[in-house]
Amino acid sequence: MSRRDTIEVPNPLHTLRVMGRFVRRQVKRSGSMPGTLVHTGEKKMDRVRLRVLDYDPSGLREAEVAMPEELWALRDTATTSWINVDGLHDLDLISRFGEQFRLHPLVLEDLVHVGQRPKHEEYDDYDYIVLPMLTWDVERGIVQDEQLSLVVGPHWVVTFQEREGDVFEPVRERLRAEKGRIRARGADYLAYALIDAVVDRYFEVLEKVGDRTEELELEALDDPGPDMMPRLHQLKRELVVLRRAVWPVRDLLDGLVEGESTHVTDETRVFFRDVYDHAMQVIETVEALRDVVSGAIDLYLSTVAHRTNEVMKVLTIMASIFIPLTFMAGIYGMNFEHMPELHLPWAYPVLWVAMLAVAGGMVMWFRRRGWL
Structure with missing residues (x-):
């Protein structure tokens, strides 16, 4: 493991030695x-x-x-x-x-x-x-x-x-x-x-x-x-x-x-x-x-703050894209008996098309705003 891969943890004894270079120990008896x-x-x-x-x-x-x-x-x-x-x-x-x-x-x-x-x-x-x-x-x-x-x-x-x-x-x-x-x-x-x-x-x-x-x-x-x-x-x-x-x-x-x-x-x-x-x-x-x-x-x-912001921006964009998809998946994942779309033969591919369209539309919008 290289030096760059480790984080130095300050040692309290090392801190005392450092301060000893500024504050000299007094060995002469007072008075x-x-x-x-x-x-x-x-x-x-x-x-x-x-x-x-x-x-x-x-x-x-x-x-x-x-x-x-x-x-x-x-x-x-x-x-x-x-x-x-x-x-x-x-x-x-x-x-x-x-x-x-x-x-x-x-x-x-x-x-x-x-x-x-x-x-x-x-x-x-x-x-x-x-x-x-x-x-x-x-x-x-x-x-x-x-x-x-x-x-x-x-x-x-x-x-x-x-x-x-x-x-x-x-x-x-x-x-x-x-x-x-x-x-x-x-x-x-x-x-x-x-x-x-x-x-x-x-x-x-x-x-x-x-x-x-x-x-x-x-x-x-x-x-x-x-x-x-x-x-x-x-x-x-x-x-x-x-x-x-x-x-x-x-x-x-x-x-x-x-x-x-x-x-x-x-x-x-x-x-x-x-x-x-x-x-x-x-x-x-x-x-x-x-x-x-x-x-x-x-x-x-x-x-470091800039890198953190870049990472958080990517994570936020990914979360924003998947929020509506999660909402749609949650709707059709409910166990209600009378959901007419569940009995249509083309409901599943339509749902996929709708989810991809929503995700693609949001990506295009983020690019247009300069967030990607």
Whole structure:
């Protein structure tokens, strides 16, 4: 049996999992002291992975670090350092980062409390930025989001991710190959390059969602199946996830462009303005896709209603033709003794001729009215 021959029945547990993507489970005890570290996400790695790229215009050092103590000296070096942390479940390690880089307790709390709204916060020694990294799960047909946190200091950037694997390999390649101006710029330009890579991935996700939307729209117009509505609603939910993820990024980037952060130079603000334009394009595309999906749902309902009306019209015409024939058959099917037509030798063929004439006349009348 093909997929089109089955109707997907919504599973209540699946509905709960879907809503869990919008409403995060609160595991922190009510009334806890501000800055209490509680990891609210899943443990997606067995061991936290630490990687560092330390560079200046003359060279680059790239390494995977086993002990976090090797990273503390990078805070005060003249070179630009990018420290990447994969995995947020080691609260002791996060706390030690906070001590060494002098991070505010509320920043540490937001680092491990995943599902934060995209935002930009300015502190005396650094800027704290949160935004989602999005990927498209081809097998499940859903949008997966991951919280990315950036702490941008005078000469260093620390990125915190939930799991291994990201969208930053093009940035690493540029640093290794010394392409463009990235080696000669500071930490604020590195933060721009990382955020730009995240926003560029949004377009790839939108392309996948757009292809899926076009496919379902054509199917809704040509040959909608019984499982069409569940798939359209699933796609609509994914667009809600996208909208919820990317809409606040506009305000985040607007703050970086228009703000007065001492850690972002005027030269870098120009590049952030370009990322802001890209984010606006993403938002506009998401809104357009939402309209297309809503139109596809209306189109599907209209197509199904039209088909139902066509079927009902045929059944109604057939019933209208047979009603007078049933009446005539009922008259001569009564068991009265004195029915003169029953004793005539030509009564039976006359009745057939009359019934066929009535049926033929009604068919011609329906055709003349355009009902057939």
